[in-house]
Amino acid sequence: MKSYDHYKTIRCERRGRVLTVILDRPDQLNATDAVLHGEVSRIFHDVRHDDDADIIVLTGAGRAFSAGGDINWMQDGIDDPASFEATGREARDIVFSLLDLDKPIICMMNGHAIGLGATIALLCDIIIASDKAKIGDPHVSMGLVAGDGGAVIWPQHIGYAKAKYYLMTGEAMTATEAERIGLITKVVAHDTLASEVYGLAERLASGALKAINWTKVATTLQLKQAMHASFDAGIAYETVSNVSADHREAVDAFRNKRTPKFTGR
Numbered sequence: 001m002k003s004y005d006h007y008k009t010i011r012c013e014r015r016g017r018v019l020t021v022i023l024d025r026p027d028q029l030n031a032t033d034a035v036l037h038g039e040v041s042r043i044f045h046d047v048r049h050d051d052d053a054d055i056i057v058l059t060g061a062g063r064a065f066s067a068g069g070d071i072n073w074m075q076d077g078i079d080d081p082a083s084f085e086a087t088g089r090e091a092r093d094i095v096f097s098l099l100d101l102d103k104p105i106i107c108m109m110n111g112h113a114i115g116l117g118a119t120i121a122l123l124c125d126i127i128i129a130s131d132k133a134k135i136g137d138p139h140v141s142m143g144l145v146a147g148d149g150g151a152v153i154w155p156q157h158i159g160y161a162k163a164k165y166y167l168m169t170g171e172a173m174t175a176t177e178a179e180r181i182g183l184i185t186k187v188v189a190h191d192t193l194a195s196e197v198y199g200l201a202e203r204l205a206s207g208a209l210k211a212i213n214w215t216k217v218a219t220t221l222q223l224k225q226a227m228h229a230s231f232d233a234g235i236a237y238e239t240v241s242n243v244s245a246d247h248r249e250a251v252d253a254f255r256n257k258r259t260p261k262f263t264g265r
Helices: 034-048 071-079 083-100 116-122 150-158 160-169 175-180 190-205 209-241 245-255
Strands: 010-015 018-023 055-060 064-066 105-109 112-114 126-130 134-136 186-188
Touching: 010 034, 018 034, 018 190, 034 071, 034 083, 055 064, 055 116, 055 190, 064 116, 071 083, 071 245, 083 116, 083 209, 105 116, 105 190, 112 116, 116 134, 116 150, 126 175, 126 190, 134 175, 150 160, 150 209, 175 186, 186 190, 190 209
Parallel strands: 018 055, 055 105, 064 112, 105 126, 112 134, 126 186
Antiparallel strands: 010 018
């Protein structure tokens, strides 16, 4: 049986043929740092080739799904812009390893899903959220382009008019609102989240798996085409924005607990 013990910031648990992948930096609200980013870029490739796992549940440890990018990691990217090239390659691997995963993956959105956390959640096949959760992509609030998949996946879920509003303002919304506009699948009471998710996972696991898996693959083809058409440009724009004055200002303001003063540079 495949082991995931070598991962440092991801933990995996088995319930029969259901594999739960847990983002495991609870003290940091599962914010993405260099280690977690690298591990997320590899985990879904490993999961795809796990012969003992038919259904995947993705969630976060503690009270958040993922709070976005770790601020110290952002500062590292400013101090060493060349490192952002590797980050871009990993970002591509994250997105396409999720899209290439030919097994159903359910996001158990146990808490807030922000930035890259939102993108990862939205790339899952089914997103079931706690009524205490919020979702948003505040890249622009940090002076960054939403280039790591958000600019593609949000319009696919809710159309361009609403997607542009939320991506250009960075505004977060409640899980209830996200369900209402079609961004996520379902919102449930926090106390019933696990039973809802695992009930569905077990239902899928006992179904006609070849038919289910290949239906997923067929349904994802157009999304993969859209991502292939736009992702590289999006990550290139984000890489450029990483060296902008506004991004430096946003990171400094966040670290010093003040309101950023953007100059458009």
